Amino acid sequence: MAWVSSNTALSLSMDSSANTQRHLAIERVRVRRGKIDLHVKVDINVLHVSQDQAQRVLCLLPNLQNHVCVNGAGETFGDELLGTEQAHLLEHVIIELQGKALLSESRVMGHTSWLVELSETRPQGYALMRTSVAFANDFVALQAAKDAGRIVEWSIDPQMCAEPDVSAIIEHLVALSAMR
Numbered sequence: 001m002a003w004v005s006s007n008t009a010l011s012l013s014m015d016s017s018a019n020t021q022r023h024l025a026i027e028r029v030r031v032r033r034g035k036i037d038l039h040v041k042v043d044i045n046v047l048h049v050s051q052d053q054a055q056r057v058l059c060l061l062p063n064l065q066n067h068v069c070v071n072g073a074g075e076t077f078g079d080e081l082l083g084t085e086q087a088h089l090l091e092h093v094i095i096e097l098q099g100k101a102l103l104s105e106s107r108v109m110g111h112t113s114w115l116v117e118l119s120e121t122r123p124q125g126y127a128l129m130r131t132s133v134a135f136a137n138d139f140v141a142l143q144a145a146k147d148a149g150r151i152v153e154w155s156i157d158p159q160m161c162a163e164p165d166v167s168a169i170i171e172h173l174v175a176l177s178a179m180r
Contacts, residue, residue: 023156024086026149027128029142036141038131039115040087046156047127049089054081057089057155060166061096086152087129088112093148094133094141101144101173102136109134139176147173 023046028039049057058065058081065078069092073079077092091110098108110133121128135141147169154161 022153022160024090024149024153026145029145031138031142035132035134036138036145038090038133038145040090040129040131042086042127042129044122044125044127047085048083049081049086051082053155056158057081057093057151060151060155060164061093063099064092064096067092067095085112085127085129086156087127087131089155090145090148090152091131091133093151094131094144097144097147097169097173098133098135098137098140100170101140102177108136137177139179140173143173143176 023043025041026038027041030037058078065076065081067077068075069077069080071077071080071084081089091112095108095110102108110131112129112131114128115130116128118127133141133145147164150161151164151166151169154164
């Protein structure tokens with residue numbers, strides 16, 4: 001399995017229409033049997049989910065708070081959301097979008113960890129993490145990753161881009177799942 005640079009398909013680091021730097025970028029993507037691995041680069045200044053961001057993302061995707069999540073804060077992702085890393089939020093948004101699009105086809109799980117120690121990347125102004133998410137349909141998973149990146153980016157700074165239309169995103173993912 002080869003790593004694929006995301007410069008064309010999943011690049012979220014630059015909004016070409018506004019020529020604005022983004023806070024989160026999917027740097028590399030690897031598709032394996034039943035799982036995608038993402039290298040996620042996050043601006044160190046917004047590494048952790050703020051209170052306002054948590055409220056915004058839960059308004060769009062309220063079920064995120066009910067996701068099972070193995071963490072030190074409690075039993076659910078809702079217990080962990082405030083203060084978690086953006087890449088961990090990205091993982092759960094990808095899972096949620098796939099779950100809404102594929103309904104009960106399968107249980108989707110994920111894992112987020114440090115790819116490079118923060119002490120090594122902090123001086124350059126970013127964090128680098130690995131997010132892995134299982135999938136039932138690779139097309140749906142890859143598009144969900146792209147859409148999740150836009151949702152997380154919007155939740156960090158809603159002035160930077162338009163509020164994502166979750167219904168339209170889900171409709172598109174459902175259409176992708178039917179293509180196979």
